[in-house]
Amino acid sequence: xxxxxxxxxxxxxxxxxxxxxxxxxxxxxxxxxxxxxxxxxxxxxxxxxxxxxxxxxxxxxxxxxxxxxxxxxxxxxxxxxxxxxxxxxxxxxxxxxxxxxxxxxxxxxxxxxxxxxxxxxxxxxxxxxxxxxxxxxxxxxxxxxxxxxxxxxxxxxxxxxxxxxxxxxxxxxxxxxxxxxxxxxxxxxxxxxxxxxxxxxxxxxxxxxxxxxxxxxxxxxxxxxxxxxxxxxxx
Amino acid sequence: xxxxxxxxxxxxxxxxxxxxxxxxxxxxxxxxxxxxxxxxxxxxxxxxxxxxxxxxxxxxxxxxxxxxxxxxxxxxxxxxxxxxxxxxxxxxxxxxxxxxxxxxxxxxxxxxxxxxxxxxxxxxxxxxxxxxxxxxxxxxxxxxxxxxxxxxxxxxxxxxxxxxxxxxxxxxxxxxxxxxxxxxxxxxxxxxxxxxxxxxxxxxxxxxxxxxxxxxxxxxxxxxxxxxxxxxxxxxxxxxxxxxxxxxxxxxxxxxxxxxxxxxxxxxxxxxx
Numbered sequence: 458x459x460x461x462x463x464x465x466x467x468x469x470x471x472x473x474x475x476x477x478x479x480x481x482x483x484x485x486x487x488x489x490x491x492x493x494x495x496x497x498x499x500x501x502x503x504x505x506x507x508x509x510x511x512x513x514x515x516x517x518x519x520x521x522x523x524x525x526x527x528x529x530x531x532x533x534x535x536x537x538x539x540x541x542x543x544x545x546x547x548x549x550x551x552x553x554x555x556x557x558x559x560x561x562x563x564x565x566x567x568x569x570x571x572x573x574x575x576x577x578x579x580x581x582x583x584x585x586x587x588x589x590x591x592x593x594x595x596x597x598x599x600x601x602x603x604x605x606x607x608x609x610x611x612x613x614x615x616x617x618x619x620x621x622x623x624x625x626x627x628x629x630x631x632x633x634x635x636x637x638x639x640x641x642x643x644x645x646x647x648x649x650x651x652x653x654x655x656x657x658x659x660x661x662x663x664x665x666x667x668x669x670x671x672x673x674x675x676x677x678x679x680x681x682x683x684x685x686x687x688x689x690x691x692x
Numbered sequence: 693x694x695x696x697x698x699x700x701x702x703x704x705x706x707x708x709x710x711x712x713x714x715x716x717x718x719x720x721x722x723x724x725x726x727x728x729x730x731x732x733x734x735x736x737x738x739x740x741x742x743x744x745x746x747x748x749x750x751x752x753x754x755x756x757x758x759x760x761x762x763x764x765x766x767x768x769x770x771x772x773x774x775x776x777x778x779x780x781x782x783x784x785x786x787x788x789x790x791x792x793x794x795x796x797x798x799x800x801x802x803x804x805x806x807x808x809x810x811x812x813x814x815x816x817x818x819x820x821x822x823x824x825x826x827x828x829x830x831x832x833x834x835x836x837x838x839x840x841x842x843x844x845x846x847x848x849x850x851x852x853x854x855x856x857x858x859x860x861x862x863x864x865x866x867x868x869x870x871x872x873x874x875x876x877x878x879x880x881x882x883x884x885x886x887x888x889x890x891x892x893x894x895x896x897x898x899x900x901x902x903x904x905x906x907x908x909x910x911x912x913x914x915x916x917x918x919x920x921x922x923x924x925x926x927x928x929x930x931x932x933x934x935x936x937x938x939x940x941x942x943x944x945x946x947x948x949x950x951x952x953x954x955x956x957x958x959x960x961x962x963x964x965x
Contacts (some may be wrong), residue, residue: 591824594812598826598878599802612816
């Protein structure tokens with residue numbers, strides 16, 4: 458193929474479908490950011506249960522985490538989408554995602570359940586990476602368990618937790634592509650539309666892959682910046 | 693409990709023999725122990741670490757615990773400020789049980805200073821903040837008061853110039869002296885030392901022991917787990933030899949080091965001296 462013709466073809470393709478791609482990126486980001494924020498909240502709560510002294514609370518958290526880790530995200534998304542209505546639960550419709558918004562709430566919930574489990578494990582391992590002697594020292598001065606955790610252990614655990622939050626967020630962006638199966642109009646969902654109308658199977662995938670890569674790469678840069686920042690403060 | 697205590701309290705004659713002290717002030721204090729440990733039992737799962745330990749610590753006493761590793765010395769120390777739960781027996785602090793009853797463990801720990809083998813300074817805080825954290829939040833001191841207190845303590849441990857340093861910038865010996873200052877900032881009635889020099893390079897052991905000697909001279913009640921026999925001999929009012937989870941022999945250093953009776957003690961001293 459002539460390189461000039463190929464180039465012209467590319468430009469025409471991108472020009473025609475860029476609005477769809479950009480819309481998809483926007484929705485993917487909205488979806489991921491909302492689910493990301495929620496999963497930090499859910500994950501923190503879950504972590505609290507997981508480290509609780511009350512066994513049933515610990516069991517609940519353990520079951521949640523094992524389920525999330527042991528089943529595919531796709532299955533989790535579909536279970537939320539088809540399962541909740543069976544239980545008679547109707548989720549509110551967020552208008553922020555446009556026309557396909559009615560499904561987005563299910564997608565966000567499923568991603569939050571999934572990511573929340575991982576966030577919980579990140580927080581827990583971050584806390585456990587702090588030398589137990591720190592907690593003992595704080596307690597032996599006379600600080601209670603909550604204050605010891607907040608003033609002594611958490612500030613040190615954050616160094617291990619924050620970069621991993623970034624990694625998990627990158628995972629979340631990728632996992633969000635799977636909510637297309639329930640018809641949420643995020644980036645991956647645009648593939649159906651574009652490949653259908655343009656008749657091209659591969660080209661849209663390349664664009665989509667590049668767009669996902671750009672998003673996760675930027676997050677990755679942030680993670681590395683955080684890591685080197687914390688390494689500096691270690692010295 | 694009180695009856696039990698009275699039974700267990702050594703007679704004046706026994707005290708004189710035991711401690712060999714002619715100092716009437718010390719003698720009176722001896723009749724009223726600050727810490728009493730009665731038949732203390734501690735198990736880790738199926739491993740019995742303390743098998744009925746009994747110990748009296750008077751106000752102003754320097755008690756040094758020695759013994760082979762795994763003998764339960766550190767565990768005994770950690771039981772006193774309730775870093776370990778116990779399975780039997782009792783620990784009395786100023787006459788009231790710290791194990792039973794509704795006592796607030798956080799309040800108790802404020803009165804008991806603890807120094808760890810691995811210092812356990814807070815790495816994210818400056819030396820000053822390491823020392824003032826407790827006074828500011830628990831003793832409700834203003835920042836100025838707490839800083840003044842910290843400066844006095846830093847002066848005392850000879851590290852006034854390290855006020856604004858972070859723990860990672862200090863040597864091991866300096867870290868341990870800061871850890872002692874941090875514990876002192878709560879103005880505790882007793883100080884517990886858990887192998888305070890074991891993690892130090894040999895040339896730094898001296899500076900930490902100096903600070904501890906200074907404390908002892910000031911009349912601080914101290915319970916020390918250590919392998920520094922020279923220090924024990926010089927500073928201790930009472931040396932306690934533990935092995936296999938029980939106290940095998942105790943007494944003044946002269947008696948323990950020069951006229952050991954217990955077989956285990958004799959062989960222990962033979963190995964280390």
